Amino acid sequence: MTTYKAAVMTGPGQPLELRDMPAPNLEPGAALLRTLYSEVCGTDVHLHHGRLDVPFPIIPGHVSVGVVEAARGKLADIEGEPIKEGDVVTFLDVHETCNNCYYCLVARQPTRCTKRRVYGISYSANEGLLGGWAEAIWMKPGVKMVRIPKELSPETFIGGGCGLVTALHAVDMTELKLGESVAVLGVGPVGQSIVGFASLSGAGELIAIGAPDDRLSFARRMGATATLSLDVPAEERLAQVRQLTNGRGVDAVIEASGAPQAVKQALDLVRDGGRVVVCGQYTDNGSIEIHPHWQLNRKHIEVKGCWGSRYDHFHRAAALTARYGDRKPWREMVSARFALGDANAALLAVENRTAIKAVITPNPDLVRS
Numbered sequence: 001m002t003t004y005k006a007a008v009m010t011g012p013g014q015p016l017e018l019r020d021m022p023a024p025n026l027e028p029g030a031a032l033l034r035t036l037y038s039e040v041c042g043t044d045v046h047l048h049h050g051r052l053d054v055p056f057p058i059i060p061g062h063v064s065v066g067v068v069e070a071a072r073g074k075l076a077d078i079e080g081e082p083i084k085e086g087d088v089v090t091f092l093d094v095h096e097t098c099n100n101c102y103y104c105l106v107a108r109q110p111t112r113c114t115k116r117r118v119y120g121i122s123y124s125a126n127e128g129l130l131g132g133w134a135e136a137i138w139m140k141p142g143v144k145m146v147r148i149p150k151e152l153s154p155e156t157f158i159g160g161g162c163g164l165v166t167a168l169h170a171v172d173m174t175e176l177k178l179g180e181s182v183a184v185l186g187v188g189p190v191g192q193s194i195v196g197f198a199s200l201s202g203a204g205e206l207i208a209i210g211a212p213d214d215r216l217s218f219a220r221r222m223g224a225t226a227t228l229s230l231d232v233p234a235e236e237r238l239a240q241v242r243q244l245t246n247g248r249g250v251d252a253v254i255e256a257s258g259a260p261q262a263v264k265q266a267l268d269l270v271r272d273g274g275r276v277v278v279c280g281q282y283t284d285n286g287s288i289e290i291h292p293h294w295q296l297n298r299k300h301i302e303v304k305g306c307w308g309s310r311y312d313h314f315h316r317a318a319a320l321t322a323r324y325g326d327r328k329p330w331r332e333m334v335s336a337r338f339a340l341g342d343a344n345a346a347l348l349a350v351e352n353r354t355a356i357k358a359v360i361t362p363n364p365d366l367v368r369s
C-alpha cells in the first residue's frame with residue numbers, strides 16, 4: 001500500500017506527529033498533488049492554541065502549491081483548459097460550499113455557507129490527506145484548482161499565501177477610489193498584501209501602522225507612503241494620521257491586526273463618512289468599548305466585517321501575483337522554510353514572529369528554485 005507522510009496536529013498544545021497516511025482512492029474527478037509548498041499562518045497557531053473549533057486530529061495547511069501527480073477523469077480549469085499530470089497548481093482551500101442554502105442562494109454570501117469545509121482546518125486527518133502539511137494532498141472532486149502560470153514562481157504565490165485572498169477581499173470591500181487615502185492596521189502577511197493591493201489600486205496616502213520596525217520597512221516596499229509604529233501612543237498615531245490627511249482622517253481603514261483595540265482606533269482614524277473594513281479578528285480576542293455617538297453615528301461611517309474568501313479572490317490573487325510579482329516583494333515574505341518533520345518549529349517561528357511567512361516543503365526534491 002502506498003503511503004504518504006503527514007504532520008498531524010492531534011489536539012491543542014500537542015506536538016505535531018509525523019504519520020504515514022494511506023494514498024486516497026481517487027474517484028472520478030479527483031486528483032492527487034505532490035506538495036511543493038504549504039504555508040504556515042496565524043490561523044495554524046490559533047488552531048494549535050485550541051482557539052478554533054476543528055475536528056482534531058487534523059493535517060494543517062490550507063493554502064498550498066503542488067504538482068498534479070495523478071488525475072482521474074477529465075479535469076479542467078475554469079477556462080476549460082485540461083488540468084494534467086505534471087501541472088503546477090494551487091487550489092481554493094474552501095470546498096463543499098453547498099450552493100443550496102440561504103447564504104449561497106438568497107444572500108449570495110457563500111463565505112457564510114454552513115456546509116463549507118476547509119482543507120487544513122475543518123477536515124479531519126481521519127478523512128484522509130486533506131491538508132497541506134503532507135507529502136501529498138487529495139483533491140476531492142469539485143475542488144477548484146488554479147494553475148500557477150509559467151511566469152509566476154510558486155514561491156511568490158505562497159509568499160503571499162492565504163493573506164492574498166483575505167487582502168484582496170478586504171480591499172474590494174473598501175471600494176477604494178483612485179487617490180483615496182488608506183490606513184492599514186497590522187503589518188503581518190495580510191496587512192502587507194493589503195498595502196500591496198491598495199497601492200496597485202491607486203491609493204493616495206497609504207499609511208501602514210504596526211510593529212516591529214522591520215515589518216514597517218517591508219510595508220514601505222509593498223507601497224506604503226508612511227508608516228507608524230505601535231511604540232507611538234494611540235493618540236499620537238491619530239494626530240499623525242490627521243496631519244497626513246489635512247486634518248480629516250483617512251478615507252478608508254482596513255484592520256488586519258487581530259487586536260480588538262485596533263478596531264477602536266480604526267473608528268478614530270477614518271474620516272467622517274469614510275469606510276472601515278475589519279478582517280483581522282479571525283479568532284475571539286476579546287471585546288472593546290466603542291462610543292456609538294462619536295465614533296459611528298455622528299461620523300456617518302460605514303463598517304464592514306470580512307470573513308473568508310471565494311473562488312474569484314483566489315483566481316485573481318494568482319493572476320495578480322503573476323502580473324505584479326516583480327513589483328511587489330511577495331516572494332521575499334517567505335522568510336523560513338521547514339521540512340515536514342520540523343512542523344513544530346515552523347509553528348513556533350510564526351507564533352514568535354521570527355518569520356513573516358514560514359512554509360513547509362514536504363518534498364524538497366521536487367522544489368526547484
Ligand SMILES: [Zn+2]
Nearest residue numbers: 098101104113
Ligand atoms: Zn450553502
Ligand SMILES: [Zn+2]
Nearest residue numbers: 041042043162
Ligand atoms: Zn491562513
